[in-house]
Amino acid sequence: MTDTMTRIAAGLERAFAANGFAEPSVEDLRDAAGVSLRTLYKYAPSRDEMVRAALDHRHQRYMAHVFADLPQEHGAALGAIVDRIADWMAREASHGCLFHAAVAAAPRDAGLRALLARHKAEVAERAARASGLPGREVDLTLVIEGLTQSWPLHGDATAASARRLCDALRAMP
Amino acid sequence: MTDTMTRIAAGLERAFAANGFAEPSVEDLRDAAGVSLRTLYKYAPSRDEMVRAALDHRHQRYMAHVFADLPQEHGAALGAIVDRIADWMAREASHGCLFHAAVAAAPRDAGLRALLARHKAEVAERAARASGLPGREVDLTLVIEGLTQSWPLHGDATAASARRLCDALRAMP
DNA sequence: ACGCATGTAGAACGATCCCTCTACCTACGC
DNA sequence: GCGTAGGTAGAGGGATCGTTCTACATGCGT
Numbered sequence: 001m002t003d004t005m006t007r008i009a010a011g012l013e014r015a016f017a018a019n020g021f022a023e024p025s026v027e028d029l030r031d032a033a034g035v036s037l038r039t040l041y042k043y044a045p046s047r048d049e050m051v052r053a054a055l056d057h058r059h060q061r062y063m064a065h066v067f068a069d070l071p072q073e074h075g076a077a078l079g080a081i082v083d084r085i086a087d088w089m090a091r092e093a094s095h096g097c098l099f100h101a102a103v104a105a106a107p108r109d110a111g112l113r114a115l116l117a118r119h120k121a122e123v124a125e126r127a128a129r130a131s132g133l134p135g136r137e138v139d140l141t142l143v144i145e146g147l148t149q150s151w152p153l154h155g156d157a158t159a160a161s162a163r164r165l166c167d168a169l170r171a172m173p
Numbered sequence: 174m175t176d177t178m179t180r181i182a183a184g185l186e187r188a189f190a191a192n193g194f195a196e197p198s199v200e201d202l203r204d205a206a207g208v209s210l211r212t213l214y215k216y217a218p219s220r221d222e223m224v225r226a227a228l229d230h231r232h233q234r235y236m237a238h239v240f241a242d243l244p245q246e247h248g249a250a251l252g253a254i255v256d257r258i259a260d261w262m263a264r265e266a267s268h269g270c271l272f273h274a275a276v277a278a279a280p281r282d283a284g285l286r287a288l289l290a291r292h293k294a295e296v297a298e299r300a301a302r303a304s305g306l307p308g309r310e311v312d313l314t315l316v317i318e319g320l321t322q323s324w325p326l327h328g329d330a331t332a333a334s335a336r337r338l339c340d341a342l343r344a345m346p
Numbered sequence: 347a348c349g350c351a352t353g354t355a356g357a358a359c360g361a362t363c364c365c366t367c368t369a370c371c372t373a374c375g376c
Numbered sequence: 377g378c379g380t381a382g383g384t385a386g387a388g389g390g391a392t393c394g395t396t397c398t399a400c401a402t403g404c405g406t
Contacts, residue, residue, distance in 0.1 A: 004382090004383090018280075019280065019281060020277060020278055020279055020280045020281075021195065021277070021278070022194065022195030022278045022279065023278075023279065023281070025362075025363065025364080026363080026364060026365075027363095027364095035383085035384085036383070036384045036385065036386090037365085037366095037384090037385085037386080038366090038367090038383080038384075038385090039382080039383065039384080041365075041366085042382090042383095045365095046364085046365085047363095047364065047365090095276065095277070095280040096273065096276070096277065100269065100273065100277065100322065101277035101278075101280070103268065103269070104193060104194070104268070104269065104273065104274035104277040104278060105193055105194070105195045105196075105274075105277060105278050106193055106195065106196065107191075107192065107193045107268040107274070108192060108193075108196070117326060120326055121326075138323070138327045138330045138331060138334050139334045139337075139338070141319075141323045141326060141327065141331075142316070142319035142320060142323045142331060142334050142335060142338065143315070143319055143338075144319075145318065145319045145322035145323045146314075146315035146316055146317075146318045146319025146320075146322070147315060147319075148322075149273065149318035149319070149321075149322050150311070150314045150315045150318045153290055153293055153294075153314060154311045154314065157311045158311060158314075158315060161311050161312045161315050162315060164312075164345060165312070165315065165316075165338060165341070165342075168338070168341040168342075168345065169338075169341075172337060172341065177352090177353090198392075198393065198394080199393080199394055199395080200393095200394095208353080208354085209353065209354045209355065209356090210354090210355085210356080210395090210396095211352095211353080211354075211355090211396090211397090212352080212353060212354080214394095214395075214396085215352090215353095218395095219394080219395085220393095220394065220395090
């Protein structure tokens with residue numbers, strides 16, 4: 001059932017987020033997914049598919065967490081996005097972006113790199129739309145990526161810095 | 174003749190940069206290092222030590238590439254740092270920061286995380302000094318990390334964005 | 347000429363890897 | 377009552393893993 005699939009994907013996401021993409025064995029993943037090995041392989045016929053399933057699930061949850069129910073006003077929306085991302089880092093991704101971690105573990109995998117690019121493009125596109133900055137996806141990607149990567153080093157001070165940089169972005173041509 | 178240790182470290186760095194930290198076997202690393210298995214284990218007694226040796230070598234080369242012979246004037250120095258990092262990405266690190274890749278492959282390894290933090294702290298400190306922005310290490314880390322992570326997605330457009338953000342940083346209180 | 351440090355080549359070990367397979371259980375529509 | 381779908385438990389194969397070890401070659405100071 002689809003219910004089983006999402007439960008498996010949620011468990012896989014948790015396992016990869018906690019232990020990285022290299023370390024967990026398929027048996028570890030089976031334990032995290034809470035199903036038998038056979039069922040796990042039925043829904044994700046190889047370890048690579050398990051990675052994809054985890055990332056798909058992660059993408060859904062991330063987009064919902066960051067972009068759902070944003071304020072209408074553009075400045076407030078961008079500030080809220082920064083706060084949501086900082087909140088996400090605090091409670092979910094204290095080690096950094098899961099997509100980058102997946103690509104780092106297998107940098108030759110073109111499919112994974114494409115998945116990363118699509119995820120980041122969608123984030124930038126939603127951020128540009130919510131903040132009323134169409135065409136500024138590169139600027140927004142830079143600040144969001146900087147926030148995401150710096151947060152493990154400097155915590156909430158990074159969020160404050162990102163908010164000020166976003167104000168500067170909106171004032172820039 | 175170059176020191177055996179540095180030759181090994183250079184080969185290891187190249188292997189990990191090309192194939193990530195999870196994929197290469199010790200035999201692959203031996204081939205990349207260009208020495209025998211016994212010699213490799215003499216200088217790096219475990220695979221983890223090989224990772225450390227590669228990262229140490231990477232740190233030396235990165236700092237030299239980005240911070241050597243910068244202009245005296247603060248604005249020009251910061252612009253040069255951005256250009257140097259973009260140049261580094263173009264020719265050396267098209268997949269992203271090697272330290273983040275190492276941590277992503279083994280997020281539970283506290284020693285690796287400490288190595289990452291020290292590397293980033295040293296980069297931020299040197300950047301703050303060169304650009305005449307003491308105490309602004311968090312801001313600089315955010316822009317530099319954003320540039321480093323976004324570059325694989327948007328290439329030199331990211332560098333242009335980073336330069337404008339650096340100008341904004343210097344104009345901010 | 348000789349000892350020693352330093353190197354190469356590669357076999358072998360036990361562990362672990364991903365994946366497949368057999369055998370059995372349970373819920374449910376007809 | 378019974379077949380089928382979809383599940384569990386777990387053994388095992390074949391390959392590869394990190395690491396150690398033996399056996400041999402080479403350069404160099406004395």
